[in-house]
Amino acid sequence: MELPVNAEDKRARKSLDIQLFAKQIGRKAHAGHDPNDRQYDRGIAQKLRRMSPEEIDSLLRGEDE
Numbered sequence: 413m414e415l416p417v418n419a420e421d422k423r424a425r426k427s428l429d430i431q432l433f434a435k436q437i438g439r440k441a442h443a444g445h446d447p448n449d450r451q452y453d454r455g456i457a458q459k460l461r462r463m464s465p466e467e468i469d470s471l472l473r474g475e476d477e
Contacts, residue, residue, distance in 0.1 A: 427471040429456050434472065 417425075436452040462467060 423471075426459075427474060428459065429453070430468065430471050433457065433460070 433452055433456040
């Protein structure tokens with residue numbers, strides 16, 4: 413049985429998902445390896461494309477609206 417999720421929990425989850433996404437795609441490329449070998453969540457990438465830069469920034473910083 414899952415507990416109901418409130419807006420604050422949803423925002424916190426979204427923030428954590430975006431931070432994980434940034435960590436996964438932001439690692440340094442290694443010399444001699446393909447720089448496009450990163451594994452990441454394509455669903456999060458699609459959500460990020462639809463968000464405003466200000467919203468992404470506030471989520472990454474953990475700021476409340």
